[in-house]
Amino acid sequence: MTLHTRKALLKNTRVCLIGPRDLSTLIGKLDRIERLRSTGHIAQVASIGSTLKLLDLEVDNMAELTLVASSQSSPKTHEVSIFSPLGSMLLGAVPGEVVSLQNYARGCRYLVISVADSHAETD
Numbered sequence: 001m002t003l004h005t006r007k008a009l010l011k012n013t014r015v016c017l018i019g020p021r022d023l024s025t026l027i028g029k030l031d032r033i034e035r036l037r038s039t040g041h042i043a044q045v046a047s048i049g050s051t052l053k054l055l056d057l058e059v060d061n062m063a064e065l066t067l068v069a070s071s072q073s074s075p076k077t078h079e080v081s082i083f084s085p086l087g088s089m090l091l092g093a094v095p096g097e098v099v100s101l102q103n104y105a106r107g108c109r110y111l112v113i114s115v116a117d118s119h120a121e122t123d
Contacts, residue, residue, distance in 0.1 A: 022088055029092040030082075044115045046093040048082060051116045057098070057109040067091060 033047045046052055051066045065078040067090060073081035080087040086108075089099045093112045101108045 022085075023083075026082065026088045026091065029088075033092060044095055044117065046090050046112070046115045047117060048091075049117070052090060052093070053113040054099075054110040055113055057111055062113070063110070065090075 030047075033045060036045060037047075046067060048067055048069060051064060054063045054065070055061070056063055063078075065080050067082055067087055068074075068079045070081040070083040073079050073084070073087075080090070082088055082091050086101055089101050090110075090112070093099055093115065095112050095114050097112045099110045099112060101110075
C-alpha cells in the first residue's frame with residue numbers, strides 16, 4: 001500500500017465524519033443492502049464486514065480494506081468506518097465500479113476489483 005493510499009485511509013477513517021445529507025444516503029444504502037440480503041441477492045455488494053480490493057487509480061496501486069461500524073474502525077488494520085467519507089462511498093459498491101472521493105483540493109479514485117462479503121460465508 002502506498003503512502004498516498006495510507007494517508008487517504010487515515011484521513012477518511014475516523015477523523016472525518018460524513019454530514020447529515022450523506023448520512024441519509026448512507027441509511028438508504030443500508031436499507032437497500034438489507035432488502036437484497038433478505039431476498040438472497042446480496043452477491044458481491046459491499047456491506048459492513050465486506051473486504052474490498054481496490055485499485056488506486058491515481059497511483060496505480062492495490063489496496064485492501066474492510067468496511068466496519070464506526071466504533072470498530074482502525075486505520076492500522078485497514079478497517080474503514082462506513083461513517084467516514086471513504087467508507088460511505090464504498091458501501092453498496094460492486095466490482096467494476098469506480099468510486100470517487102473529493103478530499104479538499106485533491107480527489108481519490110478507486111476501482112473496486114472485488115468484494116468478499118463475510119455474511120455470504122455465514123448465511
